[in-house]
Amino acid sequence: MSIKERMSGNEAVSYAIKQINPDVMPAFPITPSTEIPQMVSGYVANGEIDTEFIAVESEHSAMSAAVGASAAGARTLTATSSCGLALMWEVLHIAASNRLPIALALVNRTLSGPININCDHSDSMGARDSGWIQIYAENNQEAYDNFIQAYRIAENKEVLLPVMICQDGFITSHAVENIELLEDEKVKAFVGEYEPEDFLLNPGKPMAVGPYAVTGYGMEAKKNQEIAMENSRSVILDVAREFAALTGRKYGYFEEYHLEDAEYAMLIIGSAAGTAKDAVDELRKTGKKVGILKLRVFRPFPGKEIAQALKNVKAVAVMDRSESYRGGGGPLGVEVGSALFMERVHIEAVNYIYGLAGRDFTVENAIEVFSEMEAMVTEGREVPQYQYVGLRK
Structure with a gap:
């Protein structure tokens, strides 16, 4: 027991x-x-x-x-x-x-x-x-x-x-x-x-x-x-x-949360996944088909499995809590983008940088990210492919 x-x-x-x-x-x-x-x-x-x-x-x-x-x-x-x-x-x-x-x-x-x-x-x-x-x-x-x-x-x-x-x-x-x-x-x-x-x-x-x-x-x-x-x-x-x-507790490379019928997904690592899940629960109540792919194993990188898990969504937000200073996104953004390309999975993907140096990542932040992805797909809104969440102006 x-x-x-x-x-x-x-x-x-x-x-x-x-x-x-x-x-x-x-x-x-x-x-x-x-x-x-x-x-x-x-x-x-x-x-x-x-x-x-x-x-x-x-x-x-x-x-x-x-x-x-x-x-x-x-x-x-x-x-x-x-x-x-x-x-x-x-x-x-x-x-x-x-x-x-x-x-x-x-x-x-x-x-x-x-x-x-x-x-x-x-x-x-x-x-x-x-x-x-x-x-x-x-x-x-x-x-x-x-x-x-x-x-x-x-x-x-x-x-x-x-x-x-x-x-x-x-x-x-x-x-x-x-x-x-x-x-x-x-x-x-x-x-x-x-x-x-x-x-x-x-x-x-x-x-x-x-x-x-x-x-x-x-x-x-x-x-x-x-x-x-x-x-x-x-x-x-x-x-x-x-x-x-x-x-009775199941683990793998990642956890899929309401991903089975999701049109928009968020790929995220660590404690902020809990915040993102709360956002998904709120959006699901309004009829939005959103889901989370919470990555548990980063090395070895399960690129093929990630691509297969995301192949049916319209867009994915790849969330990095780290900046790689390459002028175009974080390390997870690079890895996921490469995996999608190599597996010929053609979906929209946007890399977001969040939570650096302890900056809060809120349910409202997550909802805004999902809303932006939906607008990108349904309204043709131009969305920067690399951006910071919650940055002070």
Whole structure:
């Protein structure tokens, strides 16, 4: 029987970590993820888990220590946000290229500058091509559920890649919601023990981790990373099916909300999907056929599946909580536009930038976006293909 509780997103992730009881957690505090290492270190101090907590001097050191621990054969995690992730940048690529199944609890916060501590996705989106699997949560329940599934994905022998479990800073990390927890023994049985085949402290099987790759080998190593990322597609879905059988909560690459007969869709990531769903509910009452495609998995990018899910709509608003500074939209806009083109799905698509540096995204904002798409299709209104939502004049 599930345990009903009230927790913030940071509490929920910390509790999942407690239930999994990983081997090593190096971490350095940074708002708004600080509570996660704080709570885990409390569990360690109270003897509730036997995780080795390492208080390091920086986020670069945190990921470096995580690489060393994972290479030695330990189930390893860390947590960070924003500039902390940026300071890890070099080592993110090392963790992925070394095929180390590290879990990173990433609490999304805008990157400086200007200095700001509120939510957007510029940190994780900036690291989208570092070779990490990326999974996003809409709410506290999903943050908890995603973390429990993370190691099963990362440690699969056909994958062996690190994974970022992302949630929105302050919006979910600090807000308290009702949540259903699993019993400890069920989590332990689901996650299982980590039994790596190759690791540095195995005396019977000497190996090197992170050696210099000469020209004749470096490209093949990168191709193997790409194959592992491709392999993770089916593993993500297999793990989600097992999790649904255990909990009744279903996950996939994305969630479709009133999309089956929708004429206008909004594709969005993270907590703002809840706001968009409220807008859809209001518009549905007036007879508008609108729907949401909430993206959960950004890496590997499910482009073909997204295109198929959207092929019957007249127009889609692609919502980015990050600016890529390419002069034409955000990272999600680029990826979705490419997927629609490659799959020959010919629908109108508009890229909107919203919520940067914590700017509110309201139900009214979402309704305005849907109204603009409808006017574009039915009235022939000229709509800029790249625009900001809620920008002060």
